[in-house]
Amino acid sequence: MVSVANVSDLSLVSVANVFDLSLVSVAILFDLSLVSVANVSDLSLVSVANVFDLSLVSVANVFDFSLVSVANVFDIGLVSVAIMVDISLVSVANVFDISLVSVAIVFDLSL
Incomplete structure (x- = not known):
């Protein structure tokens, strides 16, 4: 075929x-x-x-790349990824093994 x-x-x-x-x-x-x-x-x-x-999480798993890669491929921020895959910023911090302080800096948020 x-x-x-x-x-x-x-x-x-x-x-x-x-x-x-x-x-x-x-x-x-x-x-x-x-x-x-x-x-x-x-x-x-x-x-x-x-x-x-x-979901984008499933896509990430199938393609064996991280949500960071997904964010880059789709040219969207990690906040958008978090919203799209229905996870909290705490989950994002855990997935990426970074502190919430780092998350706050990346997203330009105050704690």
């Missing part, structure tokens, strides 16, 4: 639609990571998260 997609100049999204498959199924069939699917399908990781009904 990969060859068919290449020869016919079809995207994996088109292949998924033709065969009534989800992108997850396509990824599994083609032995691709979700990152590869995102790249091939010209989707952002946010779109992938939405399509697969995953």
Whole structure:
């Protein structure tokens, strides 16, 4: 199916639609990571998260990177990440192994 997609100049999204498959199924069939699917399908990781009904935390786990990397990839602050993944700044401090003072400095907050 990969060859068919290449020869016919079809995207994996088109292949998924033709065969009534989800992108997850396509990824599994083609032995691709979700990152590869995102790249091939010209989707952002946010779109992938939405399509697969995953939280950004799940995406971070699947792709084996930290929430800091997620924040960087999406060009959003750690506060936004905390809000999006429904965790407190205390949790953020714990995840990143930093003190709340550091968190306050990063976020320009007063304690």
